[in-house]
Amino acid sequence: MDKEMEAKVLLVDDEQDFLETLSSRLELRGLKVSAVTSGEQAVSEAKEDEYDAIVVDLSMPGIDGLETLRRIKAINPDAEIIMLTGHGSVQSGVEAMKLGAGDFLQKPVELSELMARIGEARDKRMLVLQKRSQEELRKILQAKSW
Numbered sequence: 569m570d571k572e573m574e575a576k577v578l579l580v581d582d583e584q585d586f587l588e589t590l591s592s593r594l595e596l597r598g599l600k601v602s603a604v605t606s607g608e609q610a611v612s613e614a615k616e617d618e619y620d621a622i623v624v625d626l627s628m629p630g631i632d633g634l635e636t637l638r639r640i641k642a643i644n645p646d647a648e649i650i651m652l653t654g655h656g657s658v659q660s661g662v663e664a665m666k667l668g669a670g671d672f673l674q675k676p677v678e679l680s681e682l683m684a685r686i687g688e689a690r691d692k693r694m695l696v697l698q699k700r701s702q703e704e705l706r707k708i709l710q711a712k713s714w
Contacts, residue, residue, distance in 0.1 A: 573597065573598055573599065573683065573686070573687055573690070574598055574599075574600075575599050575600070575620040575621060575686055575687070575689075575690045576599070576600045576602075576617075576618070576619050576620050577594060577599050577600070577601050577602070577619060577620060577621050577622070577623060577686060578601075578602050578603075578604070578610060578613055578614070578617075578619045578621075578622045578623070579591055579594075579601060579602070579603040579604070579623050580603075580604055580605075580606075580607065580609070580610040580622065580623065580624040580625060580628070580633075580636060581603075581605065581623075581624075581625040581628070581652070582605050582606065582625065582628040582629060583625070584605060586675075587603045587605065588603070590603075591603045593679055594679075594682075594683075594686075597679075597683060599686070602617070602619075606628060606629075606630050606631070607624075607628055607630055607631035607632065607633065607635060607636030607639070608630055608631060610622065610624065610636050610640065611631075611636060611639045611640060611643070614639075614640045614643050614644060614647060615643055618644075619647070619648075620648065620686070620689060620690035620693050620694075621648050621649075621650055621685075621686045621689035621690060621693075622640060622647055622648065622649045622650070623649075623650045623652055623682070623686070624636050624637060624640075624649055624650070624651055624652065625651075625652050625653065625654075626651055626652065626653035626660060626664070627653060627654065627655065633651055633652075633653070633664070634660070634663060634664060634667060637649055637651065637664060637667050637668065637669055638667055641667060641668045645668070646693065646696045646697075647668075648670050648689035648690070648692055648693050649668065649669050649670060649689075650669065650670055650671040650672075650673060650682075650685050650686070650689060651664045651669045651671065651672045651673070652673050652674075652675055652677060653672070653673075653674060653675060654674075654675040654676075660672075670685075670688070670689050670692065671685045671688075671689070673685065
């Protein structure tokens with residue numbers, strides 16, 4: 569069994585059964601999971617809340633995974649996004665990475681692999697937030713005339 573990890577994750581996939589199963593398995597390992605079935609819902613969620621990792625299916629009706637990635641990155645450039653696909657190509661993987669995806673994994677994904685990637689995404693996000701906090705503190709201190 570994987571070691572429990574604290575992370576807030578958004579899952580985006582149009583396959584309801586897959587979404588429910590993966591959500592349950594991740595929650596059993598200590599993750600706080602929100603799940604939506606469309607790219608439009610994912611963009612809305614990303615506007616409302618911050619996530620340690622966002623796991624997005626590449627192939628969805630409506631706005632697909634690449635467009636979802638594009639829109640979320642426009643809202644939050646620091647978002648850590650992991651793309652999942654059941655039938656991805658090298659070209660779509662390259663495109664996802666160019667658009668800012670942190671990872672590109674094939675379905676069915678090994679849970680231990682996904683947990684590791686979510687952990688890496690969370691760690692990268694924490695470093696970005698730490699750096700941002702340090703920069704803000706530095707600016708505040710420089711603005712003071714002590």
